[in-house]
Amino acid sequence: MIFGIDIDIANLIVQAFIGLVTLVALIVAFWQGSQSKRNREDDIKRYQPSRISAWYEGGRNRTGQPEDNRFVWQFVVLRNESESPVYGAIVTCVGISGAGPSFKGEDNRPVFPNRVCVGTLPPGAWYIWLPTEGHGMGVRTAPETAFTDANGTSWVRRGNGRLEEIPMEPASFYRLSLPLPWRGCEKLTE
Template identity: 35%
Template sequence: MLWATWLQAIGTILAFVAVAIQIRRESADRKRIQQRMDQADLREQSSQIFAWAAILSEDDARQLGLAGMDTQGIFVVNASQLPIYDVVLSLVLIRGAGPHTGEQLVALGPEVADRDRVVRSVLPPGRWFVSFPNSSWGARSSMPGGEIAFNDSAETSWVRRVSGSLEQLSQNPLDALSVNRPFPEARLENLDPNRIQ
């Protein structure tokens, strides 16, 4: 009879241990799922921001309503429903000798950085074109690209590299890319005529 009581007590203890282990595993699983959901929420707006460089033919420029403008520049798409802030557009290289990131562009000095990047306080949703009339990236052996650094509406700082990768910045893009304040606002050409500029 004493054995039966001991066995029953040991069984009860083992059942409690098994339940505690199961609760701990489920809690860890829930925490991992929540972290993935939080990361997806964090990237929701930033994942909808894109930029790429182009040299437009006269026909393409006319079709886009950009006739008479300098036709080398960066196309920017803010496909989210909210504006982005502290936007720095850098004309860098996908391949070739020269800067491949905004940080490398800044390292070449203020004269080069000011020529091959533009800044906007706010970029509304929509499709935009920004011309770079004084850029020098037209060498045949190079392939230009557009990099965009910005703050999303939740004030999280991001950069979309020319490779397409999206990276979170540890500081405001204006600070990360050594933008002097006050700065001249870059002119945007609205490619969505039904949207407000």
């Protein structure tokens, strides 16, 4: 007897405690392994979309700018740094600040004129001319790009740079009527 407890009962309590600690350690290890696997799968899933970007680039030669004077035309660089093209790419002018267009392209009307249906965006650097309403009254805009990756998953790169998975292909996401006026893009010469 130790402290009034039978040695067999004390050993049983110690073994039960060790078993419980072992069980908790196994559960934690399994959870960490599962979490690590989910993180790796997410990294793989986001690899190609994370390599797609778009931005305005000023100071370019404007000789190729469309002559439609209803809009202020912005030179937009589209960069696909992955090894595969993305599909169904649509670029939309969205607001960043001020009383301009919506901050999310899907919140603009389906007939919103400040949008270009690019189609396939191959690897490399490309450009388009995006119609906008300009920058009066402190309005700041940016290009938002929606596309479907080579695995068939659709994404949107918001005007603020955030990448989000979307539940449907870009034309449906923006509620656009078919057929779409696909314009393509031009190779950027640096």
